[in-house]
Amino acid sequence: MTPTTLDFGNQKVNTTGTARSISVSNGGMANLSVQSVAIAGTNAAEFSRVNDACSGAVLSPGASCTVAVVFRPTATGTRTASLVFTDNAPGSPHAVTMSGVGAVPMASLSPTAVDFGSARLFTATAARPITVTNTGVVTLVVNTVALAGTNPQDFAIVSNGCAGASVPAGGSCTITVKFQPRSLGARTATRQVTDDAPGSPHSASLRGNGSLL
Numbered sequence: 001m002t003p004t005t006l007d008f009g010n011q012k013v014n015t016t017g018t019a020r021s022i023s024v025s026n027g028g029m030a031n032l033s034v035q036s037v038a039i040a041g042t043n044a045a046e047f048s049r050v051n052d053a054c055s056g057a058v059l060s061p062g063a064s065c066t067v068a069v070v071f072r073p074t075a076t077g078t079r080t081a082s083l084v085f086t087d088n089a090p091g092s093p094h095a096v097t098m099s100g101v102g103a104v105p106m107a108s109l110s111p112t113a114v115d116f117g118s119a120r121l122f123t124a125t126a127a128r129p130i131t132v133t134n135t136g137v138v139t140l141v142v143n144t145v146a147l148a149g150t151n152p153q154d155f156a157i158v159s160n161g162c163a164g165a166s167v168p169a170g171g172s173c174t175i176t177v178k179f180q181p182r183s184l185g186a187r188t189a190t191r192q193v194t195d196d197a198p199g200s201p202h203s204a205s206l207r208g209n210g211s212l213l
Helices: none
Strands: 005-012 020-025 032-040 047-052 064-071 077-087 094-103 107-110 113-120 128-134 140-148 155-160 172-179 185-195 202-211
Touching (some): 005 020, 032 047, 032 064, 047 077, 064 077, 107 202, 128 140, 128 185, 140 155, 172 202
Parallel strands (some): 113 202
Antiparallel strands (some): 047 064, 077 094, 128 172
């Protein structure tokens, strides 16, 4: 069997990764009969055959067959199982060890608080950036970016490079926000990012002061 182990690497929880294949070759002088191929082990339910040309196959000397498997983790951490071939060769059943890591993206906002200081009524400040960084090992999907809180009408998103974005591991996207007070005094809001990372929505606080000067 080639390879003798399958490592699926990091895979986002509840998503299906790319199929990996195992090839079985008959290196003997007589026919190899493969009675069955099954998945067993601790996390067997998280590995699935998507193509199986080996179960029930009779391989003449030099012939081969292939089984393809996908990994879909349901929890974080290392997940393991075995692909088990029952056949008429010595040592049957033969097993291929499979492993993968269930992972989730991690969203980090910087800065987490933006103070625009004082601004004249109805006069916009310069836009300030807020960066969303994926500190995880799998892709972060950002669904929406919105303003919420006490005075969201006094702030505005100038540019939005995050909503609908798929941010790779280690990557980032940026939103810029301005302050344009409509009333005097302290004005506050939050910029909320809804994504598929734990703790969503993720927020950055915004504040400024409406002034007559």
